[in-house]
Amino acid sequence: MTLVIAFIGWEGAVMAGDMREITFQGEDSRIEELERELYSGSIISDDDLRERAGEIGVTIRVRDDKAKVSQRDGLLIGEVAETDGPVVRRKRLYATKGGYAIAEIIDSQLRVIQRGSASNFVILGNSVAKQVANQCIQGVWEEGGSIPDAMRVVMLTMQAASSMTASVSRTFILVHTDLAASLSNAIEQDSRG
Structure with missing residues (x-):
């Protein structure tokens, strides 16, 4: 498990994921x-x-070549995996303008475990990556910031995390959208495989 971070705003969403x-x-x-x-x-x-x-x-x-974030029809999607013996658990973050959902996938079964609305940063990753990300966000983010401000915070966070743990690559993919896509439709589509 490494690092995927997103900001969900009323004017859009931005997401980054490392490639390790x-x-x-x-x-x-x-x-x-x-x-x-x-x-x-x-x-x-x-x-x-x-x-x-x-x-x-x-x-x-x-x-350092695994793409963990992508964009599909205005929806940003990020995924991290965690292995526990033979069991692989994946967490998938769906983000769009105004809202997000987090799903857990075990044995090809997708289950939504959290939903939320705008003005939120969401972090998926291991404990040290999350800790670094939270410190960056708290230290740099100002309430009411814009999507470009959020992009800067997300990029700074990715750079900081990669310098603090070998579990996060120095390279990352950054995607953004200003569209409001349907979270429910995407989750339903992914549930069917």
């Missing part, structure tokens, strides 16, 4: 140990990650 995907091979308990350290913030750089993985005998593969 890390795969692990090795003994399950060692992989869990490495993931725990990575997602708690104790592993900051890519070099630290490679070094720690080598120390405990875990093989890692790091790719």
